[in-house]
Amino acid sequence: MRIVRLQTSDGVVTAAQTSHGFQRILGDPASPLAVDPAAAELGDVVEGEVLAPVVPGKIVAIGLNYLDHIREASMDVPQSPLIFTKFPSSVIGTGSAIRFDPSEIRRVDWEVELAVVIGRSTRSVPAAAALESVFGYTVANDVSAREAQFADGQWVRGKSLDTFCPLGPAIVTADEIPDPQRLALGTRVNGESVQESSTKEMVFGVADLISYCSRFFTLEPGDLILTGTPWGCGEFMTPQRSLRDGDVVETWIEGIGEIVNPVLAPAA
Ligand code: ZN
Numbered sequence: 001m002r003i004v005r006l007q008t009s010d011g012v013v014t015a016a017q018t019s020h021g022f023q024r025i026l027g028d029p030a031s032p033l034a035v036d037p038a039a040a041e042l043g044d045v046v047e048g049e050v051l052a053p054v055v056p057g058k059i060v061a062i063g064l065n066y067l068d069h070i071r072e073a074s075m076d077v078p079q080s081p082l083i084f085t086k087f088p089s090s091v092i093g094t095g096s097a098i099r100f101d102p103s104e105i106r107r108v109d110w111e112v113e114l115a116v117v118i119g120r121s122t123r124s125v126p127a128a129a130a131l132e133s134v135f136g137y138t139v140a141n142d143v144s145a146r147e148a149q150f151a152d153g154q155w156v157r158g159k160s161l162d163t164f165c166p167l168g169p170a171i172v173t174a175d176e177i178p179d180p181q182r183l184a185l186g187t188r189v190n191g192e193s194v195q196e197s198s199t200k201e202m203v204f205g206v207a208d209l210i211s212y213c214s215r216f217f218t219l220e221p222g223d224l225i226l227t228g229t230p231w232g233c234g235e236f237m238t239p240q241r242s243l244r245d246g247d248v249v250e251t252w253i254e255g256i257g258e259i260v261n262p263v264l265a266p267a268a
Helices: 067-072 127-133 146-151 206-214
Strands: 002-008 011-018 021-025 042-046 059-063 082-086 112-118 134-141 165-173 184-189 192-198 224-226 248-253 257-264
Touching: 002 021, 011 042, 112 184, 112 206, 112 248, 127 134, 127 206, 134 248, 134 257, 165 257, 206 224
Parallel strands: 059 224
Antiparallel strands: 002 011, 002 165, 011 021, 021 042, 059 082, 112 134, 112 224, 134 165, 184 192, 184 248, 248 257
């Protein structure tokens, strides 16, 4: 099932994306995570603005987790997952603008990532059972202000600006993605492909990441794990590239969909 959140004239509605359009999920679940995809019944077709499909409690992000990205960055393969965070206030939906002040924020980059939506409270889970904690998957763009990221010694400021975590368009429930390590994914900027890879390039797969994180902190329903980005970031191109006012960024994952975000960064 593909679950979306819509802003309608009646407020925020949880709906399923079907061949008939968006259909309200009956039983009026308060959140996408309250939907039982095996038992959900669909009601009338509804229209509205597509919002980010989940309001995350915390966003756990993983750095340097694709072999092709580690090669382009000339880094060593991490011995264990490199964890950082993005503030939940950075989340926007498809269609919303990535905004920044170009006089203060420079070298803004794209990063397509498979985002794992946690469905149950999870602590100290072995990798063999970890996928049972997954509610579903969505597309994330881990937008990164490289100057701030590399100036600070840690990455929170450069990763957590308002609007720097586009998510969506839907949560595809885990039953429809039995193997998250076989998905093509990529990014286009103004229609030009800049990232294209496969989740099979991950150093630590989804099950290992959930298991590792759960050794140190509890993963709660609605938390997200952003699983890292493949090669093709503008920062590592020759010459370097970055996002500018008027650009349009599309990030996509096979079987999930794509999110489209314009860049709004006018010079003062
Ligand atoms: Zn990232």
